[in-house]
Amino acid sequence: MSITRYELTMYLKTTSALHSGGVEETVNREDPETKQERKATAQRFARDGQGQPYLPGRSIKGAIRAACEQTVARADGAIDEDGLLTKDSLNALWGGETAASVLTVHPIVLPVVEEAAEEKSARQAQDGAHAVLRERPGIAIDRYWGAVGDGALFVHEVLPAGAELKLRISAHVDTESGRTPEQVEALLRLIVELFKAEQITFGKRKNTGWGGVTLAQDLPEKSVFLTRTKLDTPDGLVSWLSGGEKLPLEELPAIESVSDVQERVTIRVKWSSPTGILVADPERREARKEAENDPEKKESVPTEQWRDREGDCLVIPGSSIRGALRNRATRIARTILFATEGVGGEYTSDWSDEDVHKQLAADVPLIHDLFGTTDRRGALTVREVRSRTLGEKITVTHNAGDRWTGGVIDGGLYSEEYYVDTDWEPIVLEINLAHLFRVKEGERIPATYTEGRCRAALVLLGLVMAELATGTLPIGSRATRGMGAVEVKTVEVSGPKELLGTPRWELEGGGQAIARELLKKLREMNEEISGNWTDYLTKEPEAAPSASGEGSEEQA
Secondary structure, eight states: OOEEEEEEEEEEEESSOBOOEEEEOOOOTTOHHHHHHTOOEEEEEOBOTTSOBEEOHHHHHHHHHHHHHHHHHHSSSOSBTTSOOOHHHHHHHHOOSSSOOSEEEOOEEOHHHHHHHHTTOHHHHHHHHHHHOEEEEEEEEOTTTOSEEEEEEEEEEEBOTTOEEEEEEEEEEEGGGTOOHHHHHHHHHHHHHHHHTTOOBOSSOGGGTTTBEEEOTTSGGGSEEEEEEETTSHHHHHHHHTTOEEOOGGGSOOBOOOOOGGGEEEEEEEEEOSSOOOOBOHHHHHHHHHHHTOTTOOSOOOBOBOBOSSSSSBEEOHHHHHHHHHHHHHHHHHHHHHHHHOTTSTTOOOOTTSOHHHHHHTSOHHHHHHHOOSSSOOSEEEOOEEEEEOOEEEEEEEEEEOTTTSSEEEEEEEEEEEEESOEEOOEEEEEEGGGGOOOOTTOOOOHHHHHHHHHHHHHHHHHHHHHHHTTOOOOSSOGGGTOOOOEEEEEEEEOOHHHHSSSEEEEOSOHHHHHHHHHHHHHHHHHTSSSOGGGGGTOOOOOEEOTTSOEEOOOO
């Protein structure tokens, strides 16, 4: 029996915030003191037995495996030139109920924590844990009242963008297992290419742009290391103990394109804000509270816009943009269904007394497929938006007036700091068409339904984008005070030609002109749908024959 071992080491960089869920804190909402303080529900980062934040190996392995399987599934046959990686061989390499995987994915200890742990000081390790992680606040907006829902304030511990991660993958293959070293090498090459193409994401909340990682290619000497050792001779064992034989990536089987552009629709919006965008930084909010408790401190500490790790640029979280889009999409869908169902229908019930979590659960199926639920990931991903230049800083001071005396209430002085004339990156939306359906093995959905549902999802999202273009959909907080206004300059839509009619839509001319042209294209798309796009808001696919010819009931 011949045994071959591999060690693949990759240095990665996070391109966005990253959160891997750990033990969550439960807040007692019945406690008057807790409720008064509006204490957030803490979503802690995963920690190992020593209390150090880390990325579990099984979480990383699951993300890598899913990306590999999706890439091979899109290929017509093998993904590599030598025909080594097919669906069957990939399943054999990853393992299952009858055989273990040939790969072992090791956990990643977060960088600052790892440095502190090397100093063998528990106190320093704990300090490192606090240094590497930041807190990201989150809220859920009540769809009826437009304010933060009760119990919908939460905080995630995240690893910020720009952090370096060291990933190590080991592989062990023997000739008697039916899996070959050549197949393992092809799989390792595929994994490297997927990281290069940024097709692998880690952790939770991926639809809001979190979990992005890429190879640290700006550090060529710290990018990818691969070693191979054949343990069929004593010399091979000595080689293994000395680190193994270095194997250049160029010697591995060549991989075809790993891009999934054919299954995605991408929307890029170039825009600006005449009023400024404010997404508050919670750390500055805490500093303001401490300052207000200082009797010597007369001025309030302003609430500031969220910034990146280095503080060089402003950041609009993908969750803020995605939440605004979902809220408006829900309003459009419920308005349409109200015309046919009236008040009290399955999807048009009165939400005035429902909490925000029940409202989200009661959304129409197409909204769930686009934006996701607690049980499944949605098709739409919204990337974080960063500023290229800051623009002009403006500090505005407010006060809260006493409704009885007419004066300023005690402690009611506060200020906000934001920027205008900021040059922002484009807003980028990605729709993974494959996530609009959930097809069981051996079942299939009629092509007319899949095409109609894809077009219906684009029409619904297109209507939301038309409202964004006309300036009626603000982003961020303080919208009722006139902030968060958006001026759309151009909209570019790219995706499958059979879906869009052309490979790309390029809409220019500013807000109203873009909205008119977009609505024209949406009407043309609606004409290609079997029925009307509104039929697919709640429509389930009809039963279609399975591959064996027997009827089956499908689930989208």
